[in-house]
Amino acid sequence: MVATYLLPVQTALVLFPLVALVLMIPAAVVGYRRRGRAGGRTAVVFYAFVFYLLAIAMQTIVPLPDGSAYCTEPTYASSPQLRPFNFLDVIAQRGHGHFGPVALLHNPAVWTTALNVVMLVPLGVFLRYAARMRFLPAVLVAFGVSLFFELTQLTGLWFVYPCPYRLFSVDDLILNTAGGAVGWLAAGPLSKVLPELDAERDRRRYAAKVTVPRRLFALVTDLVAFTVLMAFVFGLLTLFGESLEHRRTLILVLGLVWFVLVPTLTGSTLGKRAMLLRVRRTNGRRAGPVSLAVRNGILLSPLWLLWLLMNLDWNVAAHPEQLLVPAGLLVSVLVVVVWSPLAILLDDEHRAPYERLTGTVNTAIVPEPAPRERVPEESRA
Structure with a gap:
C-alpha cells in the first residue's frame, strides 16, 4: 500500500525539474512585475505549490494500466461509485464491525479515507495564505480540482485509454472538498507563524534594482522568444512551399529587428520589457541603433559565432582566415561568459565591458504604485 502512494510522489520528483523549467520564465515575468523580484519567499511558496499540484495529479494518474488488454474485462473501476458516504460502509466492512482505536489504525479503508481528506488540505492553505481567497470561493476551487481529477479517472485519462482504470467516486469529491475547507480554516492560525x-x-525594495538574475532572465526570455519567432516564420514558409535557401539572411534581418530596431524605438527588447528593464545611455538618453548593435552584437557573440562556425564550408588550407572564427568564439566566451559577470558583480557601477564600450546601461522601469482610494469624511466618522 505504501509503495502505491509513493510511486506518484517519485514520478512527481522526476517531472518537477522539467515543469519548473517551463514555468520559470512566466513566473519570473509575474514576479518582477508584481514584486520587483523573481525569488524570495513567494517564489519558494509558488514552486512548492507547483510540486504539490504535480504530486496530487500523479496520485490521480499513476500507476498506469498495462496496455489496452486491461479494458477487455470488467474491473472495479468499470462502474462509478455514486452513493454518498459509502466510505462509512467500507470502513465498517474492512474493520469487521470493530471501531476501536487499534482496529481503526489497522483498517486500510480508514487510511484511504484520511488521505482523501488530506490530499487537498494544502490547496486550501494556499488559497487562503497566498491567494487571499475567501472561504466559499476556496471551497468551490477545491471541489473543481477534485471534480477534474475524478473526471480524469472516469474518462480513462481523458480517453487515452478506452475504459476507466481508476474509480470515479462521489465520496472522493466529498472528502477532497472537505479537505480543502479544512486547509482554508487551518491557514488562519498557520498564517500567524508563516x-x-x-x-x-x-x-x-527591489523594483528599482537591476540585478544579475533580472538581466539573465531578460536575456533568456529574448532568446527563447526569438527562437519561437524563427520557428514560426520558417514553419510558415515551409507550409506555403517557399524555399529556405536564404534563411541566413532572414535570420540576420529578424535579429536586427529584434535586438536593434525594436529597442531603438521603444528602449527595450521584448525580454527586457517583460522584466521591466530598458537600455539607456549613461547620460539618461535613449540608446541609438549603433550602440545597441555593438552592445547586443558583443553580448550575443558566442551564439552567432557558434552558428557561423557550424555553417561555414571549412577549407582551412585555402582560407586560413577561417581560423579566426573559433578564435573569436573563444574570446567572446571569455568576454561574455567570464569577464562580464565578474565585472557586473565586482565593479562599483555593475557594468559589463560591452556596456562601458557602448556607453549604455540597464535601468529598471518602476511602475507607479496604484493610487489608494480616499475614504470619504462621512465614512471616517
Whole structure:
C-alpha cells in the first residue's frame, strides 16, 4: 500500500525539474512585475505549490494500466461509485464491525479515507495564505480540482485509454472538498507563524534594482522568444512551399529587428520589457541603433559565432582566415561568459565591458504604485 502512494510522489520528483523549467520564465515575468523580484519567499511558496499540484495529479494518474488488454474485462473501476458516504460502509466492512482505536489504525479503508481528506488540505492553505481567497470561493476551487481529477479517472485519462482504470467516486469529491475547507480554516492560525507574503513591500525594495538574475532572465526570455519567432516564420514558409535557401539572411534581418530596431524605438527588447528593464545611455538618453548593435552584437557573440562556425564550408588550407572564427568564439566566451559577470558583480557601477564600450546601461522601469482610494469624511466618522 505504501509503495502505491509513493510511486506518484517519485514520478512527481522526476517531472518537477522539467515543469519548473517551463514555468520559470512566466513566473519570473509575474514576479518582477508584481514584486520587483523573481525569488524570495513567494517564489519558494509558488514552486512548492507547483510540486504539490504535480504530486496530487500523479496520485490521480499513476500507476498506469498495462496496455489496452486491461479494458477487455470488467474491473472495479468499470462502474462509478455514486452513493454518498459509502466510505462509512467500507470502513465498517474492512474493520469487521470493530471501531476501536487499534482496529481503526489497522483498517486500510480508514487510511484511504484520511488521505482523501488530506490530499487537498494544502490547496486550501494556499488559497487562503497566498491567494487571499475567501472561504466559499476556496471551497468551490477545491471541489473543481477534485471534480477534474475524478473526471480524469472516469474518462480513462481523458480517453487515452478506452475504459476507466481508476474509480470515479462521489465520496472522493466529498472528502477532497472537505479537505480543502479544512486547509482554508487551518491557514488562519498557520498564517500567524508563516512568513508574510507582502508584494508591495518587495516591490518598494527591489523594483528599482537591476540585478544579475533580472538581466539573465531578460536575456533568456529574448532568446527563447526569438527562437519561437524563427520557428514560426520558417514553419510558415515551409507550409506555403517557399524555399529556405536564404534563411541566413532572414535570420540576420529578424535579429536586427529584434535586438536593434525594436529597442531603438521603444528602449527595450521584448525580454527586457517583460522584466521591466530598458537600455539607456549613461547620460539618461535613449540608446541609438549603433550602440545597441555593438552592445547586443558583443553580448550575443558566442551564439552567432557558434552558428557561423557550424555553417561555414571549412577549407582551412585555402582560407586560413577561417581560423579566426573559433578564435573569436573563444574570446567572446571569455568576454561574455567570464569577464562580464565578474565585472557586473565586482565593479562599483555593475557594468559589463560591452556596456562601458557602448556607453549604455540597464535601468529598471518602476511602475507607479496604484493610487489608494480616499475614504470619504462621512465614512471616517
